[in-house]
Amino acid sequence: MTHYDYHRPETVEEVLGLKRVLPAATFIAGGTDLMVRIKNRVLNPPALISLRAVTELGGIEDGEHTRIGALTTIDELCRHPLIAERYPLLAQAARRLGSRQIRNVATLGGNLCNCSPCADTATPLLVYDAQVQLQGPDGSRQVTLAEFFVGPGQTCSSPEEILSQIILPPPPADARTLFMKKGRVKMDLAIASTSVVLVLDGELCQEARLAVGSVAPVALRLPLAESVLAGQKLSSELSAEVARVATTEIAPIGDIRASADYRRQIIEVYLRRSIDQLAGIVQ
Amino acid sequence: MTELKYIGKETPRPDGPDKAAGRAHYIHDLSRPGMLYGKVKFSEHAHARILRIDTSKAERLPGVQAVITAENTPEVRIGFIRDNFALKKGKVRQFRDEIAAVAAIDADIAAEAIDLIEVEYEALPGVFTTEEALADDAPLVHEIDPRGRPRNDNRLPLRFHHESGDLEAGRAAAKHIASGDFSTPVIQQSCMGTAGCIAEFDLNQQLTIWAKTQIPFLAQRDFNQALADMGLAGKNARVIVSALGGAFGSGLDTHAYEFISILLAHRTGKPVKIVYNRDEEFAYLSPRQSSQVSITQGCDDEGQLTFREIQVWQDNGAYTSWGATFPTVMMLPATSLYRVPNIFFDAKLVYTNNTYCQAMRGYGNPELAWALESNLDDLAEAAGIDPFELRLRNCNQPGETTPMGLKVTTCGLKECLQTVADKIAWPQKRSQGKRRGVGMASLFHVGGGGRIYRSDGTGMILKLDDFGNVNVYFGGVEMGQGMYSALSLAVAEALGVKPEKIFINPTDTGTCPWDVGTHASRGAFMACNAAIAASKKVRARIFERARALFANEAKKNLKKLHKKNPDFKAADFDVEAEARNGEFELQDGFVFLPAAPDESWLRVDLSQLLRAIHFREQGEMITAEAFYDPPNELPDWEKGYGNMSATYTWGTQGVEVEVDTETGEVKILHLVAAHDVGKVLNPQTLKGQTYGALAQGIGYALYEEVLSEQGRILNPNFRDYKIPTVAEMNFPIDLEFIETNDPEGPFGAKGIGEPGLVPTAPAIANAIYNAIGVRIHDLPITPEKILAALKNK
Numbered sequence A: 001m002t003h004y005d006y007h008r009p010e011t012v013e014e015v016l017g018l019k020r021v022l023p024a025a026t027f028i029a030g031g032t033d034l035m036v037r038i039k040n041r042v043l044n045p046p047a048l049i050s051l052r053a054v055t056e057l058g059g060i061e062d063g064e065h066t067r068i069g070a071l072t073t074i075d076e077l078c079r080h081p082l083i084a085e086r087y088p089l090l091a092q093a094a095r096r097l098g099s100r101q102i103r104n105v106a107t108l109g110g111n112l113c114n115c116s117p118c119a120d121t122a123t124p125l126l127v128y129d130a131q132v133q134l135q136g137p138d139g140s141r142q143v144t145l146a147e148f149f150v151g152p153g154q155t156c157s158s159p160e161e162i163l164s165q166i167i168l169p170p171p172p173a174d175a176r177t178l179f180m181k182k183g184r185v186k187m188d189l190a191i192a193s194t195s196v197v198l199v200l201d202g203e204l205c206q207e208a209r210l211a212v213g214s215v216a217p218v219a220l221r222l223p224l225a226e227s228v229l230a231g232q233k234l235s236s237e238l239s240a241e242v243a244r245v246a247t248t249e250i251a252p253i254g255d256i257r258a259s260a261d262y263r264r265q266i267i268e269v270y271l272r273r274s275i276d277q278l279a280g281i282v283q
Numbered sequence B: 001m002t003e004l005k006y007i008g009k010e011t012p013r014p015d016g017p018d019k020a021a022g023r024a025h026y027i028h029d030l031s032r033p034g035m036l037y038g039k040v041k042f043s044e045h046a047h048a049r050i051l052r053i054d055t056s057k058a059e060r061l062p063g064v065q066a067v068i069t070a071e072n073t074p075e076v077r078i079g080f081i082r083d084n085f086a087l088k089k090g091k092v093r094q095f096r097d098e099i100a101a102v103a104a105i106d107a108d109i110a111a112e113a114i115d116l117i118e119v120e121y122e123a124l125p126g127v128f129t130t131e132e133a134l135a136d137d138a139p140l141v142h143e144i145d146p147r148g149r150p151r152n153d154n155r156l157p158l159r160f161h162h163e164s165g166d167l168e169a170g171r172a173a174a175k176h177i178a179s180g181d182f183s184t185p186v187i188q189q190s191c192m193g194t195a196g197c198i199a200e201f202d203l204n205q206q207l208t209i210w211a212k213t214q215i216p217f218l219a220q221r222d223f224n225q226a227l228a229d230m231g232l233a234g235k236n237a238r239v240i241v242s243a244l245g246g247a248f249g250s251g252l253d254t255h256a257y258e259f260i261s262i263l264l265a266h267r268t269g270k271p272v273k274i275v276y277n278r279d280e281e282f283a284y285l286s287p288r289q290s291s292q293v294s295i296t297q298g299c300d301d302e303g304q305l306t307f308r309e310i311q312v313w314q315d316n317g318a319y320t321s322w323g324a325t326f327p328t329v330m331m332l333p334a335t336s337l338y339r340v341p342n343i344f345f346d347a348k349l350v351y352t353n354n355t356y357c358q359a360m361r362g363y364g365n366p367e368l369a370w371a372l373e374s375n376l377d378d379l380a381e382a383a384g385i386d387p388f389e390l391r392l393r394n395c396n397q398p399g400e401t402t403p404m405g406l407k408v409t410t411c412g413l414k415e416c417l418q419t420v421a422d423k424i425a426w427p428q429k430r431s432q433g434k435r436r437g438v439g440m441a442s443l444f445h446v447g448g449g450g451r452i453y454r455s456d457g458t459g460m461i462l463k464l465d466d467f468g469n470v471n472v473y474f475g476g477v478e479m480g481q482g483m484y485s486a487l488s489l490a491v492a493e494a495l496g497v498k499p500e501k502i503f504i505n506p507t508d509t510g511t512c513p514w515d516v517g518t519h520a521s522r523g524a525f526m527a528c529n530a531a532i533a534a535s536k537k538v539r540a541r542i543f544e545r546a547r548a549l550f551a552n553e554a555k556k557n558l559k560k561l562h563k564k565n566p567d568f569k570a571a572d573f574d575v576e577a578e579a580r581n582g583e584f585e586l587q588d589g590f591v592f593l594p595a596a597p598d599e600s601w602l603r604v605d606l607s608q609l610l611r612a613i614h615f616r617e618q619g620e621m622i623t624a625e626a627f628y629d630p631p632n633e634l635p636d637w638e639k640g641y642g643n644m645s646a647t648y649t650w651g652t653q654g655v656e657v658e659v660d661t662e663t664g665e666v667k668i669l670h671l672v673a674a675h676d677v678g679k680v681l682n683p684q685t686l687k688g689q690t691y692g693a694l695a696q697g698i699g700y701a702l703y704e705e706v707l708s709e710q711g712r713i714l715n716p717n718f719r720d721y722k723i724p725t726v727a728e729m730n731f732p733i734d735l736e737f738i739e740t741n742d743p744e745g746p747f748g749a750k751g752i753g754e755p756g757l758v759p760t761a762p763a764i765a766n767a768i769y770n771a772i773g774v775r776i777h778d779l780p781i782t783p784e785k786i787l788a789a790l791k792n793k
């Protein structure tokens, strides 16, 4: 039955304290993933610890590194001037997440902690080399996002820890960025998504960062494909080659949303098109 | 009727504000004192013997007031061939079979109790495709038929067949032939409001049921039969319809959950409400049936069609709903869309262990149009004739009788075809290249009722009161389509009062006259015709009484005027003499003499006259009743012959698409929908109906499919069952309404509820073919199917 106690602490300390006495309790942020699972009776927690009143988990802080509070809503990411200016890929991806109603309550922390391979904010954060800060009874630690994602629904944090901040190093200067997402309809969970960051020097690709979602147990960077692109002269042949190499780095599954082959196809097409578009290559 | 005052004018619908503000009362909002919540336990197998049901734990749960199974309740048979049961005994035949049910003091306890019911099964092999079902050694879904006779195969005892002309001669005369196998998937009606009801008995054992239904009077009949099965013969079910959040055909049958709530209400002596949540709606309510259609058409060198041969196979699922009769509607376009002299049509239905299906908007027509209109483009190509040209050459004409015996009165097909061609820029856009293309497809549907039952009638009561209000009682259902809007304009127009004086009462079998159901696009056509007939009676009675009463009321007016303005000069007029002639007019709520229409004191407010008729010795109230049964025939389905409707609708849709050949995505650039609607009643609601239908047509074409594996539905939610949203409808749409002013139509109108979604999918498929040269045979047209077809090209 869907009966549970609901706690609404106001500080991280209280959160951790509550979790200590209620080890079976579950954290809830926007609830857009969690409540679905509770309603479907996949989860049946005796208590929920809401993070929504914990003001120190909100806000976007400027600095050498940008710090985004885990409770920042997806809608805030869509609108925040700092995000739009420095991390436009994250804003692009945020705008494609769910519906307006979902974006109003869904949080960035929730999107990452839910750890779905199709989480829309995952690929932009991966290409921006994001780190996440975890806070637990034994203090806080910082891990890379790649370390944080362990498998579908599985992160490296322990049950007592919360995700408090997402930390973004300065983005590469003069980067060109493009997020692409394929759903069955516009508003859908991604059946494949790509994030591309290119730094160009004339016709030369100085730096390339590529990440893909929904095509492996976790969202991931594509080091091999990046290495094929970096330092090379851009051309449509090169984009095609990079995209082809990318398909060797992924392990998509087939399910009712799409076949594995189709996911592979989309990754190849989207990466090639993204690179072409950012490099100004006309097909 | 001279000039129309209200019909054809853009008018906000009367039920709009409350619905938009969330104040309309849907079944979900209703509650009764002492009401219990019912919940159903469904099968966990597609085909299995029930060995044991243990309800003891559920019974002991505090708050549970009844747990019922087939073992402890009377047998209640349902379905129009009575092959289904409210609660299943002995075996289950589909995943959603109802095995047990509980009534509890709240919904949570009911859900918990359901989990406590233990069922032991012995799994049986099932059949999940028509091929499996027809195999020689196929397991039988039903071992005995509804009359208790043994069955030896899985075929349904329903046959739909038509032959006309000489098929072999038609084949011999053909110079060009195209054949193809086409299929359509099971899809969800996707109503905003899920299904539900409240059943309540009074202490005389009379039943009242608030139901989400499109057929209140056929439902009353079914429920009364159930009462008889329960030992309550002679007792009555009063059916009340609350606001409906869409039905799209899902309300054309009575459902097991309704009978279960009746059984629970009877067992507990309390009102019992069952409302499906979205998951239940997806998994346990009947969706639209799938279809497999094999079609061959041929034409001569001039492009004249010489024959058409169609074989339909239908996976009926485990039980039979009215939806199983969808080949009756398939037969309409099969025999009568374009002129074809030699026709063979046959449909065969089989039981499987899949979810049983029911009606949905278009009722077989979109399924057949998909095959027919796709195949027609193949034929055009084989013959080297432009597809638009081919359609024009075979276009139907007003006044013709089709091979099925359908009498065409008015026919706007040619105008529809031409309008689409003009608006979509045919033929320029046919050869634009760049993976862009245009396609078109047409439709033919009933537009003047559809006699599939002994009566195709609808009753109407107009009850006028002392304030000049017109209370309307009719048996059809407003389910979101705009029925109240059409009907209030029709009554206002026919009677001569303002639309805001019209009050349409909730549908209730206890107060409203009989209607067969709101289906077959018949709602507005029927109700407006009945309204015209009833209005005539009202006017005649008022005018009759006015002979004696009018002059006195006019003089009262004059006196009032004089009081206000002593200088007022009335024209010299013998009102008594004129009134005695009995020639009156009623317009905008004023009764006047045609001889002096503008003289203000000679314009008597209708309410004033009604009070004069009422408040006198031997006074009267004005109420009139009419029953309109259209001039159409109940066809013989084994022969496939009979004029099913009083008039027919036509339409053509044209689409421009762009196909991404690397991702397989289809982008719609422009859509033109031209429909022969007879006459536009209210442009606002007509546009609403058509836009909505187009969205459903696009969903059918590109996205929607209930996926299942061994009878289990894999995507019972909107996360994985995709319908178009506003983002998918983001392209220009031209709606073109062709007015053919049908002589049988109310003000000339034809039914237009369903047609909008009928030709959309084949129009899109034909455009895709034009764009990239691949023909998709199976809906929906997913990107993966496009890529696969391109690969095989």
Ligand SMILES: Cc1cc2nc3c(=O)[nH]c(=O)nc-3n(C[C@H](O)[C@H](O)[C@H](O)COP(=O)(O)OP(=O)(O)OC[C@H]3O[C@@H](n4cnc5c(N)ncnc54)[C@H](O)[C@@H]3O)c2cc1C
Pocket: A026, A027, A028, A029, A030, A031, A032, A033, A034, A035, A036, A051, A070, A071, A074, A096, A097, A098, A099, A102, A105, A106, A107, A108, A109, A110, A111, A112, A113, A114, A118, A119, A120, A121, A161, A162, A163, A164, A187, A188, A189, A190
């Ligand atoms: C209709 C609908 C559409 C959706 N569409 C998309 C989409 O297009 N793309 C997409 O990526 N997602 C989508 N989602 C999923 C969901 O909205 C997102 O993943 C969202 O970002 C989750 O955030 P939340 O705050 O609601 O998380 P919650 O549901 O509150 O939490 C999710 C999980 O993370 C844990 N958690 C949350 N915050 C913390 C924290 N700070 N520390 C530790 N644990 C925490 C919770 O315990 C829970 O296990 C959709 C969901 C719905 C219902």
